[in-house]
Amino acid sequence: MQAVKEENQEISEVKNGSVVTPKGFRAAGAHAGLRYSKNDIGVIFSDIPANSAAVYTTNRFQAAPITVTKDSLEKEQKLQAIFVNSACANACTGKRGLADAYQTRSWVAEKFNIPEHFIAVSSTGVIGEYLQMDKIQKGISLLDPKATSESSEEFAKAILTTDLVTKRSCFKTVIDGKEVVVGGVAKGSGMIEPNMATMLAFVTTDANISSEHLHTALKEVTNHTFNQITVDGDTSTNDTVVVMANGLANNAPLSPSHPEWKKFIALLQSVCANLAKKIARDGEGATKLIEVQVLGATNDEEARAIAKTIVGSNLVKTAVFGADANWGRVICAVGYSNAKIDPEKIDIAVGPYPIMIHSEVVPYSEKEVTDYLKSELTKFTVNLNIGEGHGMAWGCDLTYDYVKINASYRT
Incomplete structure (x- = not known):
């Protein structure tokens, strides 16, 4: 790549x-x-x-x-x-x-x-x-x-x-x-x-x-x-x-x-x-694009798998919809992705804001992160720090309108 x-x-x-x-x-x-x-x-x-x-x-x-x-x-x-x-x-x-x-x-x-x-x-x-x-x-x-x-x-x-x-x-x-x-x-x-x-x-x-x-x-x-x-x-x-x-x-x-x-x-x-x-x-009912970049994985395939797991998490998607700076949902998705990780080495950033470095929480402004999440594009960056693999995935937030659209798709 x-x-x-x-x-x-x-x-x-x-x-x-x-x-x-x-x-x-x-x-x-x-x-x-x-x-x-x-x-x-x-x-x-x-x-x-x-x-x-x-x-x-x-x-x-x-x-x-x-x-x-x-x-x-x-x-x-x-x-x-x-x-x-x-x-x-x-x-x-x-x-x-x-x-x-x-x-x-x-x-x-x-x-x-x-x-x-x-x-x-x-x-x-x-x-x-x-x-x-x-x-x-x-x-x-x-x-x-x-x-x-x-x-x-x-x-x-x-x-x-x-x-x-x-x-x-x-x-x-x-x-x-x-x-x-x-x-x-x-x-x-x-x-x-x-x-x-x-x-x-x-x-x-x-x-x-x-x-x-x-x-x-x-x-x-x-x-x-x-x-x-x-x-x-x-x-x-x-x-x-x-x-x-x-x-x-x-x-x-x-x-x-x-x-x-x-x-x-x-x-x-x-x-x-x-x-x-x-x-x-343009996901059904979506208001925001979510982009996830994963760096430092053992290979590109593992990086892509983790990125897609994060962007596909309903909890991550709803947090983005609500502009809730609940980054714990991101680390949770990393953990159940089945890809190789070292739980002691992970960095996470929400947009330009570092949240975690080497699995330790760093000081950040809740208001600044929340304001960032209100924009039409939300980026998450995860660095596993164990290799050279990297990958990206894209998705959207999960909204009330998604349910409305699909509850009446044929009518």
Whole structure:
């Protein structure tokens, strides 16, 4: 991870960038009638077939769209279009649901005159309900993808469920003297306990990279970003991260042996980390983003595990919501994380305020810490002081509104 940090100095954010900022990508969103009035279907389209890779929810009840997307990628590991619908997850819908997902793929292929196996299909919404196929078919005919900020925003709106805001990200760098851009869009608000969960993320890049090496990069980056967020500890049935790379930047093919491979990893990670934090901040009913950094662990994996344990603690989350400087909940979460620690060596800070050094409480201002906890971002830093491992995790506070939203999700 140190190499990734160093490469970040050569990476810059593209303001107002999106999935259509990389060369050769377009997007669209439309209202098919699956929801009352909002956009509910969308497509991301590459002008040429793109080398692609994906990772999926670990829930053993994987929804029909995941089966179809896996089938598409097994053919040539290329995609040219990603079709998404909201309002209905098409999960736990048996043979009919699977047939509907394949039919959707077929209609998209007809619309854009491309092979069916160049299409990924994704759905989000209520589990156990069937797609309204007449509306899906009519909606597909309305899709007219364009390479504009407005069209990418229409797509971003189409994939939302209980989200309050759309989530876009875009960064660029120079590789082999060529500008390489990565853009991303995501949705996710509740049931965000990836490996992954009710979270969809779609990433585009004009980088020249094979599907094999793209998958390697995606797995590495996912472990440090999307797999490090949690809202409520639940894991859903649908969710997917898909990356498409069409090669139009014309850099030399990227691989782990390429001299600027780490720069590409850092570029991809910048986009995914940015999206992950936006998902965590938009947790159902959330008012604050929580960021936990763990240093000095025996290795990065243990550091990430501890960070995620802390950010997933309901007691930590409620303390942040109430701006209660109850740091004992943080040390408690460290203790039950099952990672290796030395109970005599732990440092803890809340934002800029040291609370504990080498497991001894140090003087601090209760008022200053409480005032800090009232801000929209709460950072906890834990140093175990036993190794070089470090990791981060993101989540949100737990509020009264979370219960209200989920008590009436279908009504």
